[in-house]
Amino acid sequence: MPIRSIAVGRHHEFTQPDTLKAGIAEFISTLIFVFAGSGSGMAFDKLTHGGGANPTGLVAAAIAHGFALFVAVSVGANISGGHVNPAVTFGAFVGGNISLIRGIVYVIAQLLGSTVACLLLNFVTGGLAVGAFGLSAGVGVSNALVFEIVMTFGLVYTVYATAIDPKKGELGTIAPIAIGFIVGANILAGGAFTGASMNPAVAFGPALVSWTWACHWIYWVGPLVGGGIAALVYELLFINQTHDHLPTSA
Template identity: 60%
Template sequence: MVKIALGSFGDSFSVGSLKAYLSEFIATLLFVFAGVGSAIAFGKVTSDGALDPAGLVAIAVAHAFALFVGVAIAANISGGHLNPAVTLGLAIGGNITLLTGLFYWIAQCLGSIVACGLLKFVTDLSVPTHSVGSGMSVLEGVVMEIVITFALVYTVYATAADPKRGSLGIIAPIAIGFIVGANILAAGPFSGGSMNPARSFGPAVVSGDFTDNWVYWLGPLVGGALAGLVYGDIFIGSYSPVSASQDYP
C-alpha cells in the first residue's frame, strides 16, 4: 500500500535537509546545463538546426552522461533525484516526505531555470523547449512520457531505493543515466523524451514559451507515481516510511 508521509517543517528545515536542497539545486543545474547545452550546441554546428539521427544520438548521450554524473555527485547528500517525477515516485514509497519533496521540487526547478539562464547568457542563442512531435497529439505525448518516466523511476527503485539491492555502488547512477539516454533515443522525435518536469520547466521559463509544458508535468508525474506504486507495493511490500532527516538512499 502507499506509504506517503507528510513530514514536518522541523525535519524539512534541518541542516541535513537544507544541504540536500542545495545539492539538488547544484546537481540539477549541472545536468540541465549539459543536456540543454548539447541541444543548443547541435543547433550551432548544423546549418539549419534540424534534429537528425546523429544529433539525436549526441543529445541522448549528453543527457545520459550528465545524469550519471549528477546522480553520482548528489547521491550521498540528497539521494540524487534531480527530477520532480523521481521525487514523487520515491515519496509514494515512503522514501521521502511530501513536505521535503516539495522543497526538492523547488530546488530542482530553480536549478533548471538558472542553468538555462546561464546558457542564454553565454551563448546568446535561444533555449530550445520540449514539444510534442509533428503528427502526435498531446494525449499521445502524455502517454509516451508516462511510459518512459515509469521506466526511469522503476530503474531508480530497482538500483537505488530497494533495500534488497545489495552493494550496487556506482552501478545505480550508470543504470539511471543509461535508461534516460535510451528513452531519449526512443521518444525524442515523438514527445521530446523529457521524463523530467524540471528539465522542461527551465527552458520554458527562460524562453517564455510554455506551449504544451503541462504535458511534461502530467506525463512524468503520473509515470513516476505509478512506478512508485508498482515497485513499492509489489517488490518492497514491508517497507516503512523513513524520517525526512534520514538520507536517501
Template identity: 50%
Template sequence: MAKIAFGTSREAAHPECIKALVVEFICTFLFVFAGVGSAMAAGKAGASPLVGLLFVGTTHAFAAAVMVAAGFNISGGHLNPAVTIGLAAGGHVTVVRTLLYWIDQCLASAAACLLLKYVTGGMETPIHSLGKGVDPVQGLLMEVILTFSLLFTVYTTIVDPKKGPLQGQGILLTGLVVGANIFAGGLFSAASMNPARSFGPALVSGNWTDHWIYWFGPLIGGALAGLICENFFIVRSHVPLPRDDQEALLSN
C-alpha cells in the first residue's frame, strides 16, 4: 500500500520548492487564462452551445498538454488541485507540498481571471455551473467520474514506470482526455475536473452557485484514482516518498 508522505513546514522555504511554486503559478495562470478566455470568446461570438463546447474543449486540451509539458520537469505541471491530491494519495507529493500547490493554483486562477476581466473591458468570467435538468448529486457524480478518468490517465501514461509504447506520450494523452471529458460532460456538469479552474471565475464574478461540487467532485475522483492506481495497478522498484518529516525535507 502507498504511504502518505506528510513532509514538514520547512519544506516551504526550500529553494527547490519555491522554484516549483513559481513555475506552477505561471503554468496554472496561463492554462486558466486560455481556458476561461476561450469560454469568454465563445460567449462574445454568440456561439451555439455545441460550437462553444467544441471550441472550449479543444482549447482546454491544447492548453493542458502544453502547460503540463512546460512545468513537468520543475513543478510536475499539475495545474489542478485534483491532480495534486491524486499524486499525494499515491505518495508522490507530500501533504505540505499539496497544500502549498492548492494555494498557488487558486491564486494563479484568480489572477488570470482578474486580468481577463480587465483586458476584455469588464466582461464577466463565466463560472462552472450545472446544466439544465442536472441536480447537484448528478453533477457531483459526473465530476467524480471525469476526474477519475483524468487521474487514471495521468497514472497509467505518466506515473507508471512500465509505460511501454506510451513512453513520452503521456502529457499529450492527458491533454486529450481533458478535451474528451469536456466534450462528454460539459453540457451536464461543466466538466471542471479542476477546483482551481472553477475557483478563479467564481471569485471574480462573485457567483458561488453550486461551487462546492467543483471541489468535492474533483478531489474525490482524483484521490480515488491515485489510491487505486498506485495500490493495485502499478508495480514499483523504487522507494516512495518517506513519511518521516526530516527525511521528506531531505528528499525535496
C-alpha cells in the first residue's frame, strides 16, 4: 500500500545541499512557467484591448502554458524532478516518491517562484494588473471544485505514467511534452469555467500580487485532492501491482 511507503524525512534534510539545489531548481522552473504563462495572457489582453476572454485568447493561453510547462519541467527534471506544482509534489509524497521535508521545500520554492514571476510581470509591464484566477459567471463552487479535481487528476496521472513509474522506460523521454500537452488540453476544456489552474502555485502568485482571494481555496483543494487521488490510483493499480508488458508476438 502507498501509505506504508510515505516518508516524513529528517529535519537535517532541510539543509542538505541536494535538497537546497532541488528547491532552487523548483523556484526557477516555476518562475519560468508563471512568467511565460501569465505574461502571455497579459500580452494578449494588451494587444486586443481587454479581449482575452474569447476563443482565440483561450487557445493562446493553452499553447503558451503548454510550451512553458514543457520547458519548465525539462530544465528541472534532472535536478528536482521538475514538479513545478504543489499538486504534483503532493501526489509524489502520497505515493512515497518524495519525503515530507523535501516536499515542503519544493512547495515553498514553487510559491516563491510564482510570486516573484508575478511581481516581475507587474514591474516590466509598467504596472499592469496580473490577473488572478476566478470563477466564470454561472459556474458554481461545487462545479469549479470538481473541474479542478478532474483536470489535476489527469495531469498528475500523466506525471506518474511518464515520469515516476519505474517501468516507464523510453517513455520517460517524452514526459515533459506529455505533461505540457495535458495542461494545454485541460486549459482548452476548463479555461472558460475556472481558468484551469491545476496548480496552487500558479493561482497563489497572481492572487497575492493582485490581492484577490475570492474562491482561492478552490485552487488549493481541487488540485491537491485530484493529485492525491491520481497518485493513489496509479500506485495501487500499476506500481505496487505487477504490470508486465504485453507480449510482442504470439
